[in-house]
Amino acid sequence: DTILLCPLGASFKSPMGARFLGHLERFCAAFFPGMAIQVLPKPLSLKAVSSRENEVGHKQYLIRDIMQMLSSDKEVLRHRRAFCKLGITLEDIYPGEEWNFVYGQANMLERAGVFSFARHSPLFSEGVHATDADGLAEERLLTWVRSCRHTMVHEAVHMLGIKHCVHFRCLMNGNNGPGDTCTGVQFLCPVCLRKVLFALKALDPGGPEALVARYEAMKTVLLEHVADRVERAPWSVAKDIGWLERRQEQVLPDPEARRAAVAASAASPLSLPPIEQEPADARPGRRPSALKHQPPLPAAGEQRTCSR
Numbered sequence: 001d002t003i004l005l006c007p008l009g010a011s012f013k014s015p016m017g018a019r020f021l022g023h024l025e026r027f028c029a030a031f032f033p034g035m036a037i038q039v040l041p042k043p044l045s046l047k048a049v050s051s052r053e054n055e056v057g058h059k060q061y062l063i064r065d066i067m068q069m070l071s072s073d074k075e076v077l078r079h080r081r082a083f084c085k086l087g088i089t090l091e092d093i094y095p096g097e098e099w100n101f102v103y104g105q106a107n108m109l110e111r112a113g114v115f116s117f118a119r120h121s122p123l124f125s126e127g128v129h130a131t132d133a134d135g136l137a138e139e140r141l142l143t144w145v146r147s148c149r150h151t152m153v154h155e156a157v158h159m160l161g162i163k164h165c166v167h168f169r170c171l172m173n174g175n176n177g178p179g180d181t182c183t184g185v186q187f188l189c190p191v192c193l194r195k196v197l198f199a200l201k202a203l204d205p206g207g208p209e210a211l212v213a214r215y216e217a218m219k220t221v222l223l224e225h226v227a228d229r230v231e232r233a234p235w236s237v238a239k240d241i242g243w244l245e246r247r248q249e250q251v252l253p254d255p256e257a258r259r260a261a262v263a264a265s266a267a268s269p270l271s272l273p274p275i276e277q278e279p280a281d282a283r284p285g286r287r288p289s290a291l292k293h294q295p296p297l298p299a300a301g302e303q304r305t306c307s308r
Helices: 015-031 063-072 138-158 190-199 208-226 235-251 255-267
Strands: 002-007 036-039 051-053 059-062 082-089 092-094 104-107 112-116
Touching: 002 015, 015 036, 015 138, 015 208, 059 063, 063 082, 063 092, 063 112, 082 138, 092 112, 104 138, 112 138, 138 208, 138 235, 208 235, 208 255, 235 255
Parallel strands: 002 036, 002 082, 059 092, 082 112
Antiparallel strands: 051 059, 104 112
C-alpha cells in the first residue's frame, strides 16, 4: 500500500531539489488516496550507473542500470510494504543507445519506474543544469514544477498496470517530446480515472464524496504551492485549480452535498506529508486571498475533448 519515491544521485540534495521534493510528495499522496507515500531518506548513488554525455554536455544515465539498482539495493528492499518503486532525479536519462532521451520509463511487471525532471527545466537547452536553475522567475519555476507533477503521476499510474490512453486528451497520453499537443493535460480522462479508482478500491472505497475529497486534496496542495505567488503564477496553474473546482461541481451538482463533502474532507483530511517550508527569501510577495488576478477560466468540460 506504499509508493516509494527513490531520489537518485545528489540532485535532490541541492536547494532546487529540496524545493521540488516536498511538494511532489504531497501531490502524489493527494492523487492516490489510500496509498502511503514514503521517500528514501538517503539518495541512491549513480556512480555505478552507465552514462554518456548529452547534447548540452551533461551526464545522461542509463535507465536499465537504474532499474537494476531499484530491484537490488538493500535500502530499497527494506521497504517491504512498497507496492511500487519510483526513481526520481534532476539528472538526464536515456533507455538505450538508439534513444536520445525520455522523460521517464516504467516496468509494469516489476512495478518500478524512473523519471527525470531535467528536460522540463526551461533552461535545459541553454546548457544550465537543473540543479543550477534556482534563479528562475516565479512563472517559469511554477511551469517547470507543473511539468514535473505530470511526469511523476503519469509514471506512477503506469505502476497500477494502466497503459497509455488513446481515448481522450488525458494525463496518460503518450508523450513524444515538448512539442506534443497532449503534454499539458494534468488530469485523468473518465476512462483512466475509472481504472485508477478500481485499482485503489481496496484502499479507498470511493463514491462521489470520496472523489470530491480527492479533488479537494489536490487543489489544496496546488494552492499551498502558489500561496505567496498567485499574482505571478502562470495561467496553466490557475486553469488546473479551476478544472478541479469544476469537476467537484460535476461530481456533486448539489451545492449543499458538495459543501458537506468538502467539510468532511477538511475534518478528516487525507494523510498528506507535512509541508516543508522554503526559506523566506525564496518565496517573495504577499499572500492574496484568491485567484482574482488570473484571466477567466475556460469553459467546463474542456478536459473531455477527444484527441483522436
